[in-house]
Ligand SMILES: Nc1ncnc2c1ncn2[C@@H]1O[C@H](COP(=O)(O)OP(=O)(O)OP(=O)(O)O)[C@@H](O)[C@H]1O
């Protein structure tokens with residue numbers, strides 16, 4: 001007499017209440033794994049474990065289909081005895097080869113109660129893994145009509161053959177396994193596409209920037225050539241700073257790219273912060289002069305050497321100063337650099353300007369690589385690179401609230417405390 005659960009499911013006939021309870025429990029767990037485990041490999045291992053338990057099998061495996069070679073290979077192989085790694089390393093099945101190959105080829109479950117009496121059995125797998133297969137159930141993993149792989153359980157404990165109920169439960173597990181593999185592949189593909197699109201965008205931005213600099217270099221070299229041909233010293237002298245500026249831009253751009261692209265451990269040495277600021281200021285001297293802008297340096301509060309990577313901190317100062325100068329109004333521009341040591345031994349450097357400031361809607365993007373509002377004149381690497389350098393020092397770069405213009409704060413914890421107290 002069948003229970004209400006068995007009605008409409010003839011394959012449950014003969015299944016004990018305990019068998020059904022075990023199967024429903026396993027099905028519930030396997031379905032909940034889909035949402036809980038994002039790593040497809042871990043999910044396939046868990047499905048193999050559940051398969052092994054619910055079908056009372058000695059071993060279980062998942063083979064995946066390689067469409068390029070039209071073969072199956074072991075992705076998961078679980079069992080208490082035998083060399084499972086050898087299966088993964090050495091065994092690949094052609095379509096139709098062995099029981100798994102047959103299940104894959106016919107797209108239907110194949111159950112073999114005794115492999116020694118079945119010539120379709122592929123004994124090389126046992127030879128590779130030093131395992132002795134007796135009974136075998138192989139179920140194809142399908143995504144609609146596309147073959148994804150084969151789920152297998154091996155050797156029913158107690159010597160019996162796998163039941164019809166095992167076959168149906170395995171069919172449900174294999175559909176969950178197929179979904180997990182397909183989802184993982186879709187996500188990987190999407191990540192790859194996004195990465196490729198980001199790389200494409202980055203290359204386009206960089207190329208555009210390089211092209212602008214090269215155009216500047218090209219026209220100034222032509223003008224200098226003309227000046228030399230005509231022995232026009234006045235024209236050469238007028239063009240020379242343009243050429244120098246473009247060479248400096250190119251060098252700055254390359255330095256930023258290098259600093260941004262490679263993770264780097266800062267090489268800390270006792271350094272004179274004021275000298276670093278003055279060097280950076282020297283590099284923007286022409287740009288400041290072109291705007292008739294003023295530069296105010298308040299550096300006297302840093303009275304000792306600071307422990308920093310000089311090249312890195314110079315890059316940060318230069319980037320912040322360049323941004324400040326580029327933001328200045330046409331008249332009355334002013335940039336102020338203020339450095340101090342906080343009571344806990346951190347070095348704080350504020351770079352402030354009286355430009356238009358940073359609009360609230362772009363603040364969240366400021367430190368993103370390649371974010372720039374300057375069109376062809378900016379690559380958007382300055383702040384991203386500076387923030388990265390400061391982070392490598394264990395420090396931070398933030399935009400401070402300010403009434404007028406923009407004010408960026410570099411904070412380097414321990415920079416003063418670790419500098420061996422070297423007085424300036
Ligand atoms: N002092 C500032 N005042 C106003 N906006 C600023 C200031 N500093 C940075 N910004 C904004 O932040 C953006 C990103 O700055 P970042 O230095 O990273 O790139 P960029 O200056 O555009 O290009 P580059 O790579 O040549 O430095 C700028 O395009 C600008 O919109």
Ligand SMILES: [Mg+2]
Pocket residue numbers: 319322323378381382383
């Ligand atoms: Mg910049």
